[in-house]
Amino acid sequence: EPEVTQTPSHQVTQMGQEVILRCVPISNHLYFYWYRQILGQKVEFLVSFYNNEISEKSEIFDDQFSVERPDGSNFTLKIRSTKLEDSAMYFCASRGGESSGSPLHFGNGTRLTVT
Amino acid sequence: KNEVEQSPQNLTAQEGEFITINCSYSVGISALHWLQQHPGGGIVSLFMLSSGKKKHGRLIATINIQEKHSSLHITASHPRDSAVYICAAFNYQLIWGAGTKLIIKP
Numbered sequence: 001e002p003e004v005t006q007t008p009s010h011q012v013t014q015m016g017q018e019v020i021l022r023c024v025p026i027s028n029h030l031y032f033y034w035y036r037q038i039l040g041q042k043v044e045f046l047v048s049f050y051n052n053e054i055s056e057k058s059e060i061f062d063d064q065f066s067v068e069r070p071d072g073s074n075f076t077l078k079i080r081s082t083k084l085e086d087s088a089m090y091f092c093a094s095r096g097g098e099s100s101g102s103p104l105h106f107g108n109g110t111r112l113t114v115t
Numbered sequence: 116k117n118e119v120e121q122s123p124q125n126l127t128a129q130e131g132e133f134i135t136i137n138c139s140y141s142v143g144i145s146a147l148h149w150l151q152q153h154p155g156g157g158i159v160s161l162f163m164l165s166s167g168k169k170k171h172g173r174l175i176a177t178i179n180i181q182e183k184h185s186s187l188h189i190t191a192s193h194p195r196d197s198a199v200y201i202c203a204a205f206n207y208q209l210i211w212g213a214g215t216k217l218i219i220k221p
Contacts, residue, residue, distance in 0.1 A: 033209075035209070035211075042201075042212065042213045042214060043211040045208050058208075089156050103160055104148065106150075106159065106160065108155075108157040109156050109158070
């Protein structure tokens with residue numbers, strides 16, 4: 001069964017550094033999402049992406065964050081200058097269509113640790 | 116006020132017991148998701164519902180759109196069912212509940 005793949009599984013970076021989290025969604029999917037989960041807290045929506053542009057973003061998704069689908073297969077989340085509070089598990093998800101008949105598929109997540 | 120509320124927050128049961136986890140939401144939705152998060156952190160989608168009831172193995176999910184309420188049931192629970200179960204309401208984006216931590220003791 002096709003799956004969403006995220007790399008790396010764990011990333012450690014120093015405060016102020018840029019990080020890029022990578023996701024390969026399921027190949028025929030059209031809608032892409034990033035979520036994050038700070039340790040011990042609930043999952044939070046970051047951004048949704050469709051037709052090569054951001055369709056929605058949360059308050060968390062400020063100017064330090066950006067997303068890209070550079071080559072038609074990868075879907076990346078970039079954090080320009082990481083802060084300690086960016087430490088979290090980041091999940092990528094994709095779906096084939098927007099209708100209620102289209103389930104979300106999640107990657108296994110990237111654990112980001114900012115030191 | 117949280118838009119998606121789950122209860123209970125924590126649930127410990129013996130192997131074999133029938134488990135019910137409840138979810139109430141206050142927003143209009145096009146679908147409701149039940150997801151499972153394992154101790155390692157990975158999230159797996161269990162069900163996506165917009166009406167009625169769905170069953171997969173020992174898992175059953177129901178939704179009452181009028182009452183804005185959904186339940187996840189596990190029959191003949193097993194220690195491998197131990198995980199965090201999350202309800203999330205979907206309307207262009209997912210609004211996540213806080214999760215129910217389930218522990219099934221052998």
